[in-house]
Amino acid sequence: MNAAYLAGDLRALRAAGRKELRTIRRYPTSFVGMIFWPVMLPAVWVLMGQAYSGGGDPQALQAFADRAGTTGITVFVFVGYAMYMWLSSLLWGPGTALRQEQIRGSLEAVFLTPASRLVPLFGPPLTNVIWVFMNLLVTGIGVWLLFGIVLPLEGALYALGITLVGVPAMYAMGSLFGAGVLRFGEIGPAVQFVRGSLALLCGITFPIVMLPAWAQAAAAVMPPTYIVDGMRSALLKGATFADLAPVAGTLLVLAIAFGVLAVVVFRWLEAGARRSGMLGRY
Amino acid sequence: MDEIRAALALARKDIRNVSRYRFVVASQIFTPLYQGVLPALLFGAAFAVGGRVVGLEKTIGTADLAGFIFLGGAMSGLVATAFWAMAMSFRNEMEAGTLEPTWLTPTSRETLVIGRALGGLFWFLLGQIVIFAIGILFFGLRFRPELFYATPAMLLAVLAMVGIAYLLAALVLVIKEANFFIDTTNFLFATASGVAFPVTLLPGVLQPVAFALPTTYAMDILRQQALGTRPLFDPALEYVALAVGTVVVYPLGLWAYRRADRRIRVRGSLNQY
Numbered sequence: 001m002n003a004a005y006l007a008g009d010l011r012a013l014r015a016a017g018r019k020e021l022r023t024i025r026r027y028p029t030s031f032v033g034m035i036f037w038p039v040m041l042p043a044v045w046v047l048m049g050q051a052y053s054g055g056g057d058p059q060a061l062q063a064f065a066d067r068a069g070t071t072g073i074t075v076f077v078f079v080g081y082a083m084y085m086w087l088s089s090l091l092w093g094p095g096t097a098l099r100q101e102q103i104r105g106s107l108e109a110v111f112l113t114p115a116s117r118l119v120p121l122f123g124p125p126l127t128n129v130i131w132v133f134m135n136l137l138v139t140g141i142g143v144w145l146l147f148g149i150v151l152p153l154e155g156a157l158y159a160l161g162i163t164l165v166g167v168p169a170m171y172a173m174g175s176l177f178g179a180g181v182l183r184f185g186e187i188g189p190a191v192q193f194v195r196g197s198l199a200l201l202c203g204i205t206f207p208i209v210m211l212p213a214w215a216q217a218a219a220a221v222m223p224p225t226y227i228v229d230g231m232r233s234a235l236l237k238g239a240t241f242a243d244l245a246p247v248a249g250t251l252l253v254l255a256i257a258f259g260v261l262a263v264v265v266f267r268w269l270e271a272g273a274r275r276s277g278m279l280g281r282y
Numbered sequence: 283m284d285e286i287r288a289a290l291a292l293a294r295k296d297i298r299n300v301s302r303y304r305f306v307v308a309s310q311i312f313t314p315l316y317q318g319v320l321p322a323l324l325f326g327a328a329f330a331v332g333g334r335v336v337g338l339e340k341t342i343g344t345a346d347l348a349g350f351i352f353l354g355g356a357m358s359g360l361v362a363t364a365f366w367a368m369a370m371s372f373r374n375e376m377e378a379g380t381l382e383p384t385w386l387t388p389t390s391r392e393t394l395v396i397g398r399a400l401g402g403l404f405w406f407l408l409g410q411i412v413i414f415a416i417g418i419l420f421f422g423l424r425f426r427p428e429l430f431y432a433t434p435a436m437l438l439a440v441l442a443m444v445g446i447a448y449l450l451a452a453l454v455l456v457i458k459e460a461n462f463f464i465d466t467t468n469f470l471f472a473t474a475s476g477v478a479f480p481v482t483l484l485p486g487v488l489q490p491v492a493f494a495l496p497t498t499y500a501m502d503i504l505r506q507q508a509l510g511t512r513p514l515f516d517p518a519l520e521y522v523a524l525a526v527g528t529v530v531v532y533p534l535g536l537w538a539y540r541r542a543d544r545r546i547r548v549r550g551s552l553n554q555y
Binding site for chain 1 (some may be wrong): 306309313316317320321322324325326327328329330333335336337338339340341342347431459462465466469470473476479480483484525
């Protein structure tokens with residue numbers, strides 16, 4: 001009986017993913033943004049880096065290297081922004097999927113189906129993975145075309161591996177946000193705040209040693225910190241499999257922690273919604 | 283006089299609308315701080331040698347990182363006000379279904395932009411006061427008293443941005459689904475104005491675009507007066523370029539806006555979205 005339920009839920013999960021994919025296909029202009037932003041945003045920061053370093057002043061570059069562990073400002077920034085774009089697509093997509101269903105009035109209908117409540121929570125992230133890999137591809141091409149930097153193949157493969165290992169942790173974090181935003185209500189400010197905070201904490205554009213100690217402690221429990229660090233190590237410092245294994249291990253632990261937390265928060269909100277009848281309200 | 287009253291009523295309406303959503307107000311004020319100013323400060327500080335950003339000093343003539351970034355943020359906010367609050371709000375009215383009734387009032391169509399400009403500038407000024415107060419209290423933000431000499435340049439920049447807003451509103455009325463267009467052009471316009479880095483660092487082919495924008499000169503004059511940065515050109519020449527840019531862009535924007543108004547009335551496409 002349980003196996004039959006599980007098979008049914010897996011089918012529902014696949015159907016939820018297919019629905020999201022179809023919605024993405026209906027809005028092809030969003031693909032233009034997926035090429036423009038991952039290239040233009042970091043390009044501006046690279047030029048800012050040139051301004052702050054006095055066009056490559058050795059003292060300034062050494063100061064940056066002491067804090068960031070590298071003088072490769074361009075790749076440093078582009079990798080950071082690949083994570084920023086991932087956070088954007090995660091928070092605006094799966095992170096707000098439940099709330100969007102609530103606004104459209106379809107959340108109640110979804111909850112009345114016999115599928116597990118966890119299907120709408122974890123279904124939308126499935127298709128979002130496509131954006132992540134497209135984003136990485138665009139980043140690699142952008143850094144080559146604009147700045148003439150060819151990423152090392154081995155480093156790129158390791159960076160891809162770290163991204164794959166980081167997927168469960170990122171989407172568990174996105175699901176936690178998605179469940180929370182149901183209660184909070186206003187999507188826009190919530191996305192801006194969470195994305196901005198994570199961008200500040202996780203070293204998107206600057207080395208995290210620049211942060212005060214309490215912020216560095218907070219960064220240490222955020223999956224993006226480890227993914228960005230792992231990717232930079234692979235691409236800029238020639239890190240090997242053995243160097244990256246602890247990063248991968250930490251990401252798996254964080255995936256479990258955030259996943260459990262997302263389910264607990266979602267169950268708690270769902271129970272509250274049943275009592276108050278808030279699902280149809282927005 | 284009636285048009286002034288209508289513009290003030292529009293501004294009051296916009297201010298009231300936004301103030302109903304407190305999280306949105308807080309987000310409008312603080313988002314530029316934690317998504318733009320703070321990361322830029324920390325990034326810049328990563329290049330500091332003995333607490334001094336020697337690289338920036340080499341590039342622009344001052345090591346005042348906070349001043350450079352906060353003033354860039356102010357100009358970026360002014361540009362965003364023109365793009366989003368003045369021009370894109372027409373799209374919001376389209377979606378709310380209130381654009382057609384607004385168009386049927388006896389108010390001049392030009393006043394609709396002016397009213398939005400006043401409402402947008404209110405939120406812009408409020409946001410800048412809060413951000414600068416935070417900068418002064420927590421980030422050692424200090425300006426030279428000569429800052430106020432840049433007032434005429436900033437007033438000209440505001441006028442130029444209203445002209446740009448007319449131009450953008452015309453495009454919004456015609457293309458309708460303008461979110462991506464406004465988002466990207468806002469970013470490119472602000473970047474080409476030198477809000478994040480000196481325009482001399484732009485690739486050569488883009489520099490003529492930067493020098494064609496009035497905001498580039500306003501930005502440079504503001505930083506010269508407030509921080510003592512090295513000017514791009516002779517300051518008098520920059521004032522002339524800013525004034526000429528404003529004189530060109532304002533009527534150009536107005537002309538485009540009137541053309542768009544005529545086009546949507548002839549085609550009956552005002553209520554389409």
